[in-house]
Amino acid sequence: MRLRNVFLALAAATGLAAASLTISLAAVPAPQPGTLDRYDITGTYVSGLSSGGFMANQLHVAYSGVFQGAGIFSAGAYDCAQNSVATALNACMDTFTPRKTPAELEQLTRTRASAGTVDPVQNLSGDPVWLFHGNADQTVDRAVNDDLATYYRDFGARVVYNNNSAAGHAWVSPIGPNSCGSTASPYVNNCGTADPVREMLGHLVGSVAAPATSLTGKLVQFDQGRYAPGGNAAAISMGREGFAYVPRACESGPCKLMVTLHGCYQYFGLVGNALMDKGYLNEYADTNGMIVLYPQATTMTGNPRGCWDWWGYQSAQYPLKSGPQMTAVVAMVKALTSGQTTTPPTTTTTTTTTPPSSCVTASNYAHTTAGRAHANAGQTYALGSGQALGLWNTFVTSTIRQTSPGYWVKC
Known part of the structure; x- marks a missing residue:
């Protein structure tokens, strides 16, 4: 289904060769209640699919001092939607109406950086960015994904763009349950010997060791309200629980951190642990010293499909450092990297300049x-x-x- 239909329903997101693969069928461990503890984190990255891909880009741009790179499956350039569901629907997924050009969005980013609402754009120069768009993806048009590649390249990022796959609109993994060209729940596809996860990680962090065949780590289930503005995750369309896969090696030694953001229809309350179990990140995390953080969006009025906010359904500040979902995810990152666990202050949400009584x-x-x-x-x-x-x-x-x-x- 085209994400266009999702919005109509709601309102209505140098590769490594993988010639041979050892496919792991290790199941993600059962979640155990806990907290986000501090670890020795040597680098922080973000990845995502669809709405999670748009959100990953927002996080990377707004907090480029925190994130050193991004891996994005099927999404467009920063703030393409311009706080408009109509623009998101008709210009940033389909291309029926005009959208801001990459150059215009780059200037918008510079203006915001000058105002301090996003980090300096110079941080993006040299950052590794890995992008993916499948030829059977009819949810986000190829031209929109191309804009994202142009946007990053113009800022000097080191972009690798995989656009030759036969995949549908999905996260692609060697152990995905769906066929390659599918666009269907749980949106994790298998394209045979292709291993985009290895490609992505190889570009972001360097050469990677083979994935584990059995997992040694733990899956921590934590309270997202602890990190949400005002302590209320539901108020910003985030779920009660979030998850983090922590390999055993990371308990005592240095590790990297990967924040991975699901797409619409893919949150835990709907598809369970499908992305965590079949996304093939934990297997690489185990053998490459990497914690994987899986924040969870959920449904609310205006967002019945559990998408991340990339068009302003919850706050007009959605693409800024002050965006409620943005601050919540970054608060989780800070808990893992510095031990800071205080709840961020409530963010003032402004959707219009009209006085409340007018x-x-x-x-x-x-x-x-x-x-x-x-x-x-x-x-x-x-x-x-x-x-x-x-x-x-x-x-x-x-x-x-x-x-x-x-x-x-x-x-």
Whole structure:
């Protein structure tokens, strides 16, 4: 299914040769409750698929002083959506309408860096970036993924772009349960001898040892609310639990950290441990000294498919350092790298400059593009309250007001 249909449903993300592979069938261990403890982390990277790919790019750009590289399956350039679900749908997945060019998004990034809302763009120069787009992927158009490659190259990143696979819209792993060209739950595909995970890790961290055939580490299940602004993960469309795979070797020695972000429909509450079990990261983590952090998004009003926020469904600050989901994930990283476990302060969410008591009359289309409402199956609903506003088009108007950040009601 094209992610375009997802949005219509909700509102409506130098390779290494793999000529021969030893395929591990090791199952991820059962999760055990715990906390994110401090480890000796020597480098931090981020990866993701689809909405998780867009989020991985946002994290890498906004916190380029924290992340040293990124691996991204099927996503577009930084802030392509411009806080608009319509733009996300029609320009940043499909390409029915114009989108910002890479050059325009690069200038936007420089402007934000000058204002301090994202880290200096100079940090991106020389960073390893690995990108993937399958030829059977009809969810995010190839041209959008090409923009991401251009964006990174223009900032001087060392980009490797795998765009010759027959894969559908999915994370691709030698032990994936789905066929290569599939786009279906749990969105982990098997393309035979191809091992994009090895390619990605090889580019990001250097040569990698063969994957483990049995896992020695532990899967820690932790409370994400501890890291969410205000201590409330659900309020920012993140799940109660997150997970971290910690190899035994990392308990006593230096290790790298990989943050891996799932796509829409792929969060733990829907597909269970599918990505953690079949994504093939833990097997490489075990033999290459790497902890894998698996934060979890979940559903909320405006996000019934559990996507990461890359178009502003939860906060207009979504691509900035102050973005609520961004600060939560970085707080998890800081817990693992420095032992800092304090909950970040509540982030002020601003979706419009309209005073809370003011009523705004506009077309339902304008309400959605301004972040005051969202569309679902052709109907419009006020952001936060979910009150029905009528058909999603430029002809039907409604009047709403904001009673608290991100919460709109009818006047």
